[in-house]
Amino acid sequence: MADEPDVAIIGAGAAGISAARSLAAGGLTCLLLEALPRLGGRASTRETSVMPLDLGCGWLHSGDRNPWTRIAGELGFTVNRDTSAWGEQFRDLGFTPAEHTAARRAFARLSERLATTPPVTDRASDALDPADGWTSYLQVLSGYISGDELERISCRDYTAYDEASTDLNWRVPAGYGALVAASLPAQAAICLSTPVEAIRLDDRRVVVETAAGSVRARAVIVTASTNVLVGSSIRWPSALDPWRHAASRLPLGSNEKLFLEVIGSSPFEDETHLIGDPRDATTGSYYIRPFGRPVIECFLGGAGARAVAEHGSAAAFERATDQLAALFGSDVRRNLRPLLASDWTRTASIGGAYSHALPGQSDARTLLARPLDDRLFFAGEATHTTDFSTAHGAFQSGARAAAEVIAALAAVVT
């Protein structure tokens, strides 16, 4: 272990790798310490016999201004710019065009109220209008977008993201996680399977303790998720209590993915989409045969994703198969085989999907992003005030924290 780097980075996800790139470009040595046995954190591509599958981030949101689009080009990854099929309900199965139009209108009205006439409570559910109907549908969309129900979502936070988004959603066929992992700079030292157990400030350095030994660095960048910051897996200096309090106001929601392999001749068509049951707030959203490959991705958010953590992936696969059989006919059961499932909530060093601000708490993002004593710096998706919950927000936060470190260390005589 390089035990006296200029900078130790806790976590080798999109934020940590981005910070390492900026530090290397700025001529500083860095060591990434990562609890998992792989790079990428919530960016995770799994190679399968069918195709590379992204268990975490899969879409380059705001693709036209997403830094990963440029990095993909530099590293020789193809970016697919086709329009996503999300908005469609394949052959109107289980959701008539009139219902779909009404449900979409209810969502547009809610988004408009969140932005223009938000309730004083800043609680998104208080902007629901019963006259619009479709509350279950709006809750399920909230689960997909924010990982939690509208009761726990800040209007201000939601709108900050929405207004900054360019609504262009692109993909990397080789996998977003593969792209993030490939972007680690050659100069960065990394220790995988090395959970940080404690952080201490001594006279001039920050000491990071792991089971494999201690690291003394001039500065540390922390990129662990908000749920990890709040939890007890790392012993923090008490001076960090205000940061951990800020993190507690930005909890991770729940989102999970299930991948089903499509076998034999089936009614599933390439690049199509449907929602399993728009009246059920736990329903899956099904992306069918992405890039024409024999796979269906079932995306779950909020209550639907929490059920996976509670009842296990076997039950979730059964439920997804039941939903598809209800829409396409029970013959499709023989076309479907469970392939892969995510387990973000129960992955100890992650603890959920992506952050959302609780009502009235959107300022916590700025509080979490502040440095402590020009030695401890914070990055990670939750520290971004508009692009939170994404891999590009994580990237930008890592670059921001690295710039802060470079400026702070340049001002210090060692």
Ligand SMILES: Cc1cc2nc3c(=O)[nH]c(=O)nc-3n(C[C@H](O)[C@H](O)[C@H](O)COP(=O)(O)OP(=O)(O)OC[C@H]3O[C@@H](n4cnc5c(N)ncnc54)[C@H](O)[C@@H]3O)c2cc1C
């Ligand atoms: C199901 C799902 C779908 C998603 N879809 C999209 C999408 O389509 N597009 C998009 O842009 N974003 C998406 N996201 C969100 C995106 O993946 C994340 O916002 C982003 O990857 C977070 O990066 P990060 O570096 O901030 O955090 P992380 O990726 O969590 O990195 C932090 C790292 O710190 C490590 N760590 C934690 N504790 C310790 C410790 N004690 N010692 C050492 N290491 C530690 C963790 O293991 C982790 O690797 C999705 C996420 C999920 C879960």
